[in-house]
Amino acid sequence: xxxKIDTKEKIVVFxxxxxxxxxxxxxxxxxxxxxxxxxxxxxxILDLNLVQTADPSGLQAIxxxxxHMYDNQLSCAITGLNNALTQHLKAEAPEILxxxxxxxEAIDLVMMEELERELLDGLE
Numbered sequence: 001x002x003x004k005i006d007t008k009e010k011i012v013v014f015x016x017x018x019x020x021x022x023x024x025x026x027x028x029x030x031x032x033x034x035x036x037x038x039x040x041x042x043x044x045i046l047d048l049n050l051v052q053t054a055d056p057s058g059l060q061a062i063x064x065x066x067x068h069m070y071d072n073q074l075s076c077a078i079t080g081l082n083n084a085l086t087q088h089l090k091a092e093a094p095e096i097l098x099x100x101x102x103x104x105e106a107i108d109l110v111m112m113e114e115l116e117r118e119l120l121d122g123l124e
Contacts, residue, residue, distance in 0.1 A: 003016045003032065005036065005038060008042075010043055010114055011042055011045055011111075012043070012044055013045045013047055014044060014045070015048075015049070018050065019050060020054070020055075020058070021048075022054070022055045022057065023055060023057040025058070026061035027061070029058070029065070030064050030068075033065050034065065043069070043074050043076065043110040044069050044076045045076070045078075045106045046062065046066075046078045048062075048078060048079070048080045048081050048085065049079075049080030049081075051080075051085065052085075053084070054088065059088055059092060062078070066096075066097065075113040076098065077100055077105075077107075077109045077110050078098065078099050079099075079100045079103050080103070086099060
């Protein structure tokens with residue numbers, strides 16, 4: 001799987017350079033992201049602007065990575081989706097995904113969740 005990553009202080013932006021996220025790539029997608037050393041302690045933004053289609057296993061891979069982040073007390077946001085992918089993801093689980101139309105909004109969202117976690121940890 002070809003991809004680009006952009007590492008910032010508290011965020012890793014992962015951008016697959018594939019036009020389809022299907023059964024052939026879904027396991028590699030999960031493994032690649034969850035084993036990124038740059039992701040250690042950082043939130044994730046999935047920039048899917050080059051992905052045009054995703055089959056059920058591809059959609060499940062997105063959910064798996066997303067859940068992995070929250071299981072590790074980190075945030076995840078998805079941006080760059082075309083209309084078809086947005087509809088598929090929202091149909092599957094509209095209440096749990098952070099889907100944003102722009103990268104700036106994705107960054108704001110994960111940073112707000114990061115701040116919220118820091119504040120809640122400070123209260124305990």
